[in-house]
Amino acid sequence: MGSLTHLAAALLFGLLIVKPSAVMQRLSATVAAEVDIFGNMEAIQASTVMNLLAEQYTPQCLRAVIMPEEDASSNKLTQYFLVHAKDFVEAERLLLDQRLRKEQYIVAIIPQKNQNSSYWRVIIRQLLHPSGSPKVLSVNKWSSVTGLANTNDIFPDQMADFCGIKLVGSGLYYRPYVDYEVVEGSRVVVPKPSIDINTLDAVAYKLNFTYDIVMPADGEWGVLKDDGHWTGIMGDVEFGRANFSLGLVMMQERANSLDPTMMYFMEALTFITAKSPPRAPWQNLITPFQLKVWVCVVVSVCGGVLNYHVFYHIQATISTSRLLESHAFMRILASFLSQSLYGYLWHAAGRVYLGFWFLYAFLVTTHYKTSLTSNLAVPFIPPPLDTLQQLLGSNLKYGLDENKGSRHQLFSTSRLLLYHRMWRNMQFYSDDNSMRMVVEGTYSYINYRSFLMIQMLRHNSNPKRKTDLHVATEEFFPTGSVWFLPKGAPYMKNFNAVMWRCVEDGLINKWLYDLYAVYVKEYEDQMSSQEQQDTAIETDTRLVVFTLNHLQGAFFLFSLGHGCGLLLLSLELLLAPHTSST
Structure with a gap:
């Protein structure tokens, strides 16, 4: 040059x-x-x-x-x-x-x-x-x-030194990209360490300028209006209220109106949901077998009672006393509880039948007990949602943030059938309200992966253990993060040069990992001393100890048995006078 x-x-x-x-x-x-x-x-x-x-x-x-x-x-x-x-x-x-x-x-x-x-x-x-x-x-x-007369450059780089002037950047709170503290009654905020703020500090140091970060007056990322102008952050830059934007992703519609810097971070959209909770403990009594297996077992027990009663009845015609139907039921049921029978059948046909019945009861009870034990020790958790198709087919509500931006632009203008179907039922809430509903298990929040990872850390009750939230593995709408500058801004080349050095030296990824550690520490500091002590106790526990919650089904069954017994006793007392009179 x-x-x-x-x-x-x-x-x-x-x-x-x-x-x-x-x-x-x-x-x-x-x-x-x-x-x-x-x-x-x-x-x-x-x-x-x-x-x-x-x-x-x-x-x-x-x-x-x-x-x-x-x-x-x-x-x-x-x-x-x-x-x-x-x-x-x-x-x-x-x-x-x-x-x-x-x-x-x-x-x-x-x-x-x-x-x-x-x-x-x-x-x-x-x-x-x-x-x-x-x-x-x-x-x-x-x-x-x-x-x-001298060697002074007559075409100097005008943007190599900003001479300490103050620039204005427009951005919204969006960890880990943009983080700040709001000043009451002012659009100007106090910036905190984050990817874009750290990058801006490097650019400002190299080019010798200071800056203020302001929030857009309408609180939006920016959508294109019918008159061809932008709202939100994009509007601030378009109309000269800011010299550059922060925390925006590259979209062709935006690039048609403003000039984007180089992409300094690549990312894609995904969604976050609450992990499916384990089934209710009382269901452990019935979940070892599928419904078809339970039907077969009940039918076989009924058939076994009938056959045992018939065999005993035939034997009674020869030499022994008759067997009541209730006794036959109790004896057949006892075989599933590893109880011995009294009053065995003495002829060959009955003994062969009982032998195979005991073998059948042994196999059924063994499978049931081993499955029940594993369910009690390690409760079954349904697999989480990982694709948009699964999300669309679930009973969860889903939505985007209320600050209209690239995600709003994607779903509202896309011709893809899946996006179009989702847009019809899309809901819009603030980040806090969206995550609150996600934690409650009734909602799925669609956003960029790094942002959702921060939200997962924030809402995790114990950062040292596995979270109760799940970020889907499927990614869509991959794009890059850029800053937008006014059309023809002469300082574009200088901004890009410093940003490229940050990317080339690996600073962006380093800052991201450092920020994750900062956010975890920040949340731990917010926990009370008792919560931290409880966390330590739970973390050190290595043995699975059964609690009342594990044995909930057994106590329910015990209560059900007592209830049925009392009901039958009441019926017998009511029917006893009538029986004696007849």
Whole structure:
């Protein structure tokens, strides 16, 4: 870039004594030949802004268009302007014109004479000045005899040093990207360590500026309105209320209105739900077998009672007493409880039947007891939801945050059938309300993975153990995090250079891991001493000790038996007088 810059300067100053048409002709041929090294370049006509300026000024304007080496891969062109003004007043008025505020490389030259010779005075402007407003500076002299008087750069990088001025960034609270403390009664917030704030600190240090972070007045990320303008953070940058945004993701609709920086962090959307709770303890009595198995067992018991009664009845016709149906039931049931029978059948058919019945009862009870034991020791937990299809087919409600942003834009405008179906039932709540409903097990919150991981840490009752919340494994709408700057912002290149160093040096990932540790520590500090003690006791427990909760089903069964017994006793007492009278 330096060689081309000096080439342009030398050509322009060396040809000032030539007629303007010859200057432009020779300049175009020489510069085009030099730029062929970097690729093809088409002839570029005078810019619109210079045409507008021509209505009020009458300087001779020579323009060179150069492709710097560092921008060759992105095929971006940088414009260099040299303006011939008649006096300092005209040069100052031109250089400070607001319509040129986004042009970095513009120089004015003024003819000067003294007693012995004539020369050209070189005037540049400093866009960023400690006073807060642009200033015009005289940096060099040129004559046909001595050339340039010094080696000062006449096309300096205007954005390399912001001279301590204050910029304004617009952002919303969104851990781990943007974190701050709200100041009551003010949109200006107090920033706290987070990915975007740490990156901004590095950019501000390198480029020498300070900053304020403000919340958008409408509290929104930004959606495109029907009139083509934006709300929220995007609107703050679009209408000049902020110099840059924080915590936004790349979307083509946004890039059409504002200029995005490089992507410094890649991420995708997913959703968070409460893990399915274990089944009620009393259900452990019936869950070892499926419903079909229970039906088969009940039918087999009924058949066993009938067969046992028949066999005993046949035997009774020969030599023994008869067997009541209730006794037959109790004896068959006893075989499932490893109880011996009295009053065995003595003929061969009955003994063969009982032998196979005992074997059947042994196998059924063994399977039941082993399954029951495992259920009591390790309760069964239904698998969590991991895909949008599973979420759509569940009975959970789902939704997005109420601050309209990229997620709102995706589901509301997407033509994908799944997104369209979900949008019809989408709900919108604040982060706190959304997570409260997630913890209650009635809601699923859709957001970016890193943000949901922070929310999971925040709502986890014990950060040292497995959380009761689950972040789905499926990811969708992958995108990158960027900052948005006004269209044509001259400091875009400088911001990108520092941000790229942060990414290249691995600082973004390091900050993310460090922030996770900070958030865990922060939540632990919020726990009371008794909660921490209970956590330590639970964490050190290595043996599974059965509690009343584990044996809930047994006590329910015990109560059910007593209830049935009392009911039958009451019926017998009611029917006893009638039976005796008959």
